[in-house]
Amino acid sequence: MLWETFLLAQREIRRNVLRSSLTILGIVIGVAAVITMVTLGSGATAKVTADISNLGSNMLMLRPGQGFHGPGGARSSAPMFKTDDAEAIARDISGLAAVAPLSSKMTQTIYGSRNWSTSVIGTTDDFVKVRNWPLESGRLFTEGEMRAGKTVCVLGATVKKELFGGQDPLGISIRLRKLSCQVIGVLQPKGQTSFGTDQDDLVLIPMRAFQRRIAGNTDVKTIYVSAEDGISTEKVKKAIETLMRERRHIPIGDESNFHVRDMKEIMDTLTNSTRVLTALLAAIAAVSLLVGGIGIMNIMLVSVTERTREIGIRLAIGAREREVLMQFLVEAVVLSSFGGLAGIALGLAAAAAGAQALNVPFIFNIKIVLIAFLFSAAVGVIFGYFPARKAARLDPIEALRHE
């Protein structure tokens, strides 16, 4: 009898092509929208996470001032670090793989007739260790170059492309504004961050050269520290805080005039914003799911008159209430499943295309697929089934008379 009912239901579906396809359409749109949105949202989150762990997962960042404000933030009152702060950290704290002081300034770079405005960063060769950033060609600064503050530089891939195109820049001198500087290396390209900033748009020069010839002071804006594998960044962070408070003569109980962030905190800050984005997308998707649901509901309710008459006929011919209901239930389930599967296929296809276009990873979230599917199926079943149940409980003659 169940098979019989199934055949009956699918015949009924084919008989009412318009109603069936409109119902399916509502489900397809709802399910596809949710899947697309959520998949892209979690893809974006994953991209951000990947970007950040790309920076080096055991990295810490010291900055003067309170809080994490980014460049130009409110830290003017707090004194800057000096190069010997970085040296002291490297010397006094154990378990560190690299310590890189860092200062930067937007500077015009010039080679021949080309020029390009980029961020010139004064640092040490530890920078590439901390950032986990191999060279494409050439070499890093030597100990002597760093000590002497020689004007040699390592280019980011973007700067190399802008100034040299396909030409090999090694050994050639470029100008950083008025300062002539010999190119000794090129970094491997890293690409864009998920927020669209080009990580390769930079030039590295030795810290001392930067301080003397570009900044004109001995300040260090940021210190990057990376802990050795297996060393807890939490412990390192504590040790650095203690050391720096001492060096900056901060009385016990006073707040520090600098801060140390580990990657987890930085990651939290950034993933929070993508989480908001994902939630927003999910909300939009939920609305389209709801609209799809209302569409299904309308189609089902509009066809109630016709269905009530049909139910009346079936009852009059000798169908029992439960046989009629089983038919309508199976019909609703078949329709909903079909629409749900089509929606999943469409949603995944759209999400895959979108992920490609937005350059984020495609992350299949089975939970969302199931939720979207079950929701639409429930809408289809509820609005297909309950009006039918109401009709099937009437006396046959009442159902037949239904206007």
Added chain:
Amino acid sequence: MKTTGMDPNQNQTIIRLRGVTKVYGRGSAAMHALKGIDMDIRQGEFVAVMGPSGSGKSTVMNILGCLDTPTRGQYFFYGMDVGKLTRDQRALLRRHYLGFVFQGFNLLNRTSALENVELPLIYRGTPVAKRRKLAVEALAAVGLSAWESHTPGELSGGQQQRVAIARAIVAHPRVLLADEPTGNLDSSRSREIMELISAFNRELGLTIIMVTHETSMAAYAGRRIHFMDGLIDNGGEQKGAL
């Protein structure tokens, strides 16, 4: 078509109504469609129910067909008190014993004539092949062999009515209830339908209760029951020979 193995007792009373009333609505708006009907129908009878419009003919037919329930009074079908049956039992009674032809056809839209006729057999659980065969035979019996795949929308009123009759008799019911089967048809079509129905009565011994307005149609029946304002007009009842 073969003769069905019906109860040979031609005089058994199979349908018995006792004091049946039907009230639509309530209070001052109450409409007394039936005001206390007693009726006996014997096995194999062909009865014509007549009477003016609004006299309660369709109401009593719906009660006889277990499509509607009386407000008061009792209905015995083969001795069973129908009022005491559950909804499902009444559905089974319709399924196995009753065939109904409605005043307004009541065929399934967008469904072929053949599938419409097959419908009662589906609920009887008749296997597909046998179902198909019986439906084809029933459509042939009403002269619609060429129209099997047509949907009601593609059939004339008379053809739809014949599909409805085929559907009513395909499962070999004990009783055929026909509410103005010729109401929408011209006189020659009406005569065809009446020939068909009375043939079922004569050849298969099918018990038939038929509502009609026209004396010429009632002439096919063995007995007439006249309705008047929700009551049976006893003076008018003519007990003709079977």
